[in-house]
Amino acid sequence: MYKNIETLLVQIPTIRPHRMAVATMHTQTLVLVKVTTDDGVVGWGEATTIGGLGYGAESPESIKANIESYFIPLMKSLPAANLAQTLQAIKKNIQGNRFAKCAIQTALLDIHAQRLGLPLSEVLGGRLRDSIPVLWVLASGDTEKDIAEAQQMLKSKRHNIFKLKIGSRTVEEDVEHVLAIKQALGADVSIRVDLNQAWTELEANKGIQLLQAGGIDLIEQPCTTENDEAMARLTRKFDIAIMADESLTGPESAYRLAKAHAASVFAVKIAQSGGLLESCEVARLAQLAGIDLYGGTMLEGPVGTIASAHVFSTFENLAYGTELFGPLLLTEQILKAPLQYENFELIVPSAPGMGIELDENKIDNLRFK
């Protein structure tokens, strides 16, 4: 039986403003879920999103309310704390709510893996790597500041791949900004851009041509989620990798996008996929369709980040690496021991379950509402 299920909103300042086409973040609100079984095993999950309702259809407040009003009564009504039966009951009784579902599933898998005495990755099919590459997002909004930030990251061997958030200025201004950074960092450093759906197809044609000629490696979600046809036309037209991010909302959308050849790379996100198991299904579909993989983030704190790392460690193809830098963007990690980022990679923990220990005193101090 489930003894206690708690949803906590925790607000943490970012180390600098993080500017994206959809929002500028000065703080991040983590949505944490703590599940305790009647025999005392504790599992954690996370359902963090970006910019309130700016990025997706679930906000921190709606996730908390829906977990408290619908998930918890349903889970407490079940006769046993059984992983598969709980997930089946949630699937049958609750529509949508992918972020909330992901947080609950993460906590249940954490409990399950701890009971088996195995790292979470082994419950998901087994890890193929003990560490994964992590890029950094340059999003200060200022070209010189971004170059200085990137140079610092290269020097400290923390990141050697960079993603730039563009789409809030004109195509020409954005291209100028991106290519100035590419030139300053040199040919060996991979630069990608994320439009967060900001471009029309016409703007995308103009912008992608210039960015491809300037040596940029990847264009993320140039057009809106409603415009799979434009994404498909751009994928066909350009050699540069075109990645689906917001368009990917779980296995059904992965199947639809793969059939339409609407991307050459998928950004897999555990919350957008609706869970860790569903993320593995998205990856499998991509693999069958010959689509490359990238491990995405909703700028989660350590729980969502490490859950994602366990998932991504199992992918056969992780051609474009990951962006699991969320905890590094925050001024506080809320862990007893910090995550290990070294040599441009994040180490996937090997202790049973998720393999991290939360600092509940720190969490209590940062809780709000």
Ligand code: MUC
């Ligand atoms: C997104 O759309 O990729 C990931 C990194 C970042 O800076 O924002 C997120 C969302």
Ligand code: MG
């Ligand atoms: Mg994106």
